[in-house]
Amino acid sequence: MGPELDFEKPIFELQKKISELKTFMDEKGIDLSDELNHLQERLKDLEKETYGSMTPWERVRVARKLNRPTTLDYLPLLFTDFVECHGDRLYGDDPAIVAGIAKFHGRPVTVIGEQRGRDTKENIMRNYGMPHPEGYRKALRLMQQAEKFRRPIITFIDTKGAFPGKAAEERGQSEAIARNLFEMSWLSVPVICVVIGEGASGGALAIGVGNQILMLENSWYSVISPEGAAALLWKDAGKAEVAAKTMKITGSDLKKLGIIDKLIPEVLGGAHHDPGKQAEIIDQALIDSLKELSPLSAEQIRQQRLTKYRAIGDYETVQGNQSDQKGNNRDNKMR
Amino acid sequence: MKDFFTKKKKYATVPSAKARQDVPEGIVRKCPKCKKIMYVKELQKHLFVCQSCGYHYPISAQVRAEMLFDQNSYVEFDRNMVSLNPLQFPNYLNKLESDRKKTGLNEAVWTGKGMIEGYETAVAIMDKGFRMGSMGSVVGEKLTRLVEYADQNGLPVIIFSASGGARMQEGVLSLMQMAKTSAALKTFSKNGGLYISIMTHPTTGGVSASFASLGDYNFAEPGALIGFAGRRIIEQTIGEKLPEDFQTAEFLLKHGQLDQVIPRSELRNVLSRILSIHAAGGVEG
Numbered sequence: 236m237g238p239e240l241d242f243e244k245p246i247f248e249l250q251k252k253i254s255e256l257k258t259f260m261d262e263k264g265i266d267l268s269d270e271l272n273h274l275q276e277r278l279k280d281l282e283k284e285t286y287g288s289m290t291p292w293e294r295v296r297v298a299r300k301l302n303r304p305t306t307l308d309y310l311p312l313l314f315t316d317f318v319e320c321h322g323d324r325l326y327g328d329d330p331a332i333v334a335g336i337a338k339f340h341g342r343p344v345t346v347i348g349e350q351r352g353r354d355t356k357e358n359i360m361r362n363y364g365m366p367h368p369e370g371y372r373k374a375l376r377l378m379q380q381a382e383k384f385r386r387p388i389i390t391f392i393d394t395k396g397a398f399p400g401k402a403a404e405e406r407g408q409s410e411a412i413a414r415n416l417f418e419m420s421w422l423s424v425p426v427i428c429v430v431i432g433e434g435a436s437g438g439a440l441a442i443g444v445g446n447q448i449l450m451l452e453n454s455w456y457s458v459i460s461p462e463g464a465a466a467l468l469w470k471d472a473g474k475a476e477v478a479a480k481t482m483k484i485t486g487s488d489l490k491k492l493g494i495i496d497k498l499i500p501e502v503l504g505g506a507h508h509d510p511g512k513q514a515e516i517i518d519q520a521l522i523d524s525l526k527e528l529s530p531l532s533a534e535q536i537r538q539q540r541l542t543k544y545r546a547i548g549d550y551e552t553v554q555g556n557q558s559d560q561k562g563n564n565r566d567n568k569m570r
Numbered sequence: 571m572k573d574f575f576t577k578k579k580k581y582a583t584v585p586s587a588k589a590r591q592d593v594p595e596g597i598v599r600k601c602p603k604c605k606k607i608m609y610v611k612e613l614q615k616h617l618f619v620c621q622s623c624g625y626h627y628p629i630s631a632q633v634r635a636e637m638l639f640d641q642n643s644y645v646e647f648d649r650n651m652v653s654l655n656p657l658q659f660p661n662y663l664n665k666l667e668s669d670r671k672k673t674g675l676n677e678a679v680w681t682g683k684g685m686i687e688g689y690e691t692a693v694a695i696m697d698k699g700f701r702m703g704s705m706g707s708v709v710g711e712k713l714t715r716l717v718e719y720a721d722q723n724g725l726p727v728i729i730f731s732a733s734g735g736a737r738m739q740e741g742v743l744s745l746m747q748m749a750k751t752s753a754a755l756k757t758f759s760k761n762g763g764l765y766i767s768i769m770t771h772p773t774t775g776g777v778s779a780s781f782a783s784l785g786d787y788n789f790a791e792p793g794a795l796i797g798f799a800g801r802r803i804i805e806q807t808i809g810e811k812l813p814e815d816f817q818t819a820e821f822l823l824k825h826g827q828l829d830q831v832i833p834r835s836e837l838r839n840v841l842s843r844i845l846s847i848h849a850a851g852g853v854e855g
Contacts, residue, residue: 397779399799399807404817405825408798413752413783420753421760436736437748437779437798444749458736458745458776468738482741483657492656494742544753545714547746548707549656552648 240296243504246285249278286504289453291479291488295461297453297505298432304510305364306333306348306391309431312514313521314339314346320377322369326406329370331362331398332442334377339389339521345381347374347442348391351432364433365398368411371441375415378422385533387425387525390442395460397438412441419444420541423533427524429499429517430454430486431506435463446540447524448494450486451517452501456494457484494547497524601625603793617834626791626834628771630673631680631697634730638693638838644684648715652676653708659739669700677708678733681716683725687842689849692720696732698772703733705777706740710747713781717754717763726764726845727755731782735775748780755784764848766841768832769796769819787829787844790819796827 239247253274260267289297297303310317314337322328334347351364358364374390381388397408419426419442428445434456450456459467464482465474479485489495499520506513531539600607604623613620617637618627629637635644652670655662670676678700683692694716696703713729720727736744755765767785769778771794779798782788790796797817805812815821819831832840 397798399803401804401808401810401812401816404797404799404804407783407825407827409778409796410783410827412779412798413748413781416749416752416780417756417759417784420749420756436745437776440745440748441779444753457742458740459738464738481657481659482738484741489742492742494746541753541757544746544750547743547750548711549654549740549743550651550707550711551654553650553652 240293240300242285242289242293246278246281249274249281253278282503290476291455291485292461292476294453294485295433295455295475295479297507298455300505300507301353303432303505303507304513305353305393306350306431308353308510309391309514309517310337310346310348312511313518314344317346321373323372323376325372326369327367329362329367329373330360331364331366331394332370332374334373336377336386339387339525342525343384343386345377345386345388346391347377347388348431349394349439349442351393351395362398364394365396366394366438366441367398367400367403368406368408371397371411371415374442375411375418378415378419378426382422382424385424387427387528388422388445389521390426390428390445392428392430392434392439392443392456393432393454394435394438395433396435397441412437415441416444420544421537422540423537425525425528425531425536426540427521427528429521430456430495431517433460435460444540444544446528446536446543447496449497449499449517449520449524450489450495451499451506451513452486453505454486455479455484456486456489457482599627619834624792624833626771626793628698628732630699631675631695634695635680635682635684635693637834638695639684639686640688644682644693646680646682647719648681648712649676651708651712653706653740655739656707656743657739657741659741662739665701665739673697673699675700677712678703678705678737679709679712681712683719686728686845687838689842689845690725691845692716692723692725692727694727694729696730696770696777698732698734701737703731703772703777704735704737704744705733705747705751706737706744707747709737710744710750713751714754717751717758717765721758721761721763726766726848727758728766728768728841729781729785730768730770731773731777732770733773733775733777733782735777745776748776751781752784755781759786764844766844768837769828770794772796774798774800783827788827789830789832789840790822790828792819792831792833794819796822 317335317337319335333350337346349364350361352358352361378388426445428443428448430450432454436459461475461479462472464478466472486498490498502509502512597610598607599610601620603625606622618629680695694713765785766787767782769782769790773782773796795817822828823831
């Protein structure tokens with residue numbers, strides 16, 4: 236199941252032991268099935284125990300596994316008739332974002348996803364899933380096309396961030412991200428965003444302004460990566476593990492904070508253990524979300540999204556002689 | 571409460587703690603760029619611009635308000651809104667408290683309305699003295715309310731950005747303020763509202779990648795640092811040294827990201843021309 240992480244080591248060791256025992260039984264013709272069953276039971280327990288109580292940092296590391304399913308892995312499992320559309324019509328085509336049209340259970344949709352590589356070669360081609368402005372502009376072009384043809388938009392978020400590079404700055408990385416937030420907020424077709432791996436900062440949000448935000452159990456989404464947070468806050472990137480917890484970046488954290496709508500469970504051990512099964516779980520979540528949004532008119536779809544983002548924030552108005560109080564989230568909860 | 575908008579003098583005439591603080595202890599100040607020493611009184615007269623090299627000193631929100639608005643013409647909004655601590659981040663509330671004391675502001679942005687050459691305008695001014703001007707829930711909410719107020723009252727919006735980006739201590743909530751402010755501006759824009767963005771030193775990260783880049787007119791002060799990613803991170807990522815002028819206002823102008831770079835001394839003039847053109851209206855729809 237790909238490169239093991241340290242917290243998974245006991246599981247891998249036990250798996251090895253089991254397979255050795257099997258080989259031994261076969262070779263020697265000795266029946267040790269009692270022993271084998273015992274070990275297999277233990278393995279099940281161990282997996283449940285290990286994967287059932289992962290720390291935020293462990294989830295971050297699962298989210299980064301090279302063999303974790305990406306946008307392109309989920310595409311054929313969730314959609315039919317996919318037609319990829321390249322280019323922003325302004326500068327170029329960004330392989331770090333894949334976009335196109337497809338059918339979802341027969342229904343036309345527009346699909347946009349950030350795409351990292353599954354090996355080094357692919358990662359270089361995909362710029363490690365870190366988009367340039369032309370990627371975000373391609374996404375916007377496809378979203379506006381979806382608006383024209385009244386197609387729901389499904390986006391897959393999986394990025395370490397918008398690319399921090401010279402060319403990206405020259406071509407207006409900031410403007411490209413800002414423009415997407417601006418335009419996405421007013422789309423009148425349903426937008427469903429699924430965080431499938433990493434969701435770092437503006438680079439993730441730029442395709443993430445949706446009517447519903449869904450998140451896989453072992454993905455993370457925040458204003459900055461744990462390493463970045465640790466470096467900025469404590470001048471020590473080595474404290475990423477602490478930052479992963481403090482910054483509240485996992486799906487269950489974001490569900491509690493009211494930022495996401497649905498936490499999508501993963502197959503035991505993470506999506507990479509069974510991409511097919513994982514796709515089925517995502518499929519059902521998408522069916523549900525589309526069903527929930529389908530009674531809404533175009534105007535209601537827009538208003539639902541605007542209202543959702545309008546309400547995000549944690550603040551209060553304290554007593555004072557100069558206040559201009561118009562009411563807010565927490566007027567009753569004075570400090 | 572009712573007479574809030576009429577008691578204008580209260581805010582305009584008393585220099586705040588921060589305004590006083592901006593003027594250094596001594597009577598002279600050395601330009602960080604050309605090292606020329608100038609009398610503070612002289613600097614003040616020239617809007618805190620070095621008369622030798624044109625360096626624009628960063629200024630506090632209060633000083634900016636004083637130099638922007640017609641005399642005694644402005645009022646502040648949402649003076650008493652403060653951040654909570656959504657992530658229960660250690661020490662965060664203490665840091666906010668100490669920055670409130672230091673700056674005399676409740677948060678990293680001042681919002682209000684006032685007259686600019688006779689035109690009533692809704693204005694936000696960020697202050698990098700407060701948590702590096704970073705955007706958390708309060709900055710997002712104050713900006714959103716300002717834009718909504720302008721929308722309801724048919725006023726133009728001007729936002730002076732000065733920010734290191736989204737505020738770390740409020741995590742994903744800070745990130746979402748980018749979407750919240752951008753959405754408010756989109757609705758405002760759809761209703762025909764005029765928004766002028768003025769980027770001052772520094773305008774980076776999540777602020778650069780949201781409302782600061784979304785003006786009908788995007789301007790910047792000379793020499794201001796403007797960009798998405800930090801210089802050091804870019805140099806590390808691409809493994810090369812960046813040119814001296816990289817991510818300056820002038821660099822952005824050259825790359826088509828700005829309408830103009832406007833020296834402080836000319837700002838009111840340019841703004842009043844834009845406001846007068848817009849006040850005159852367009853052809854009938």
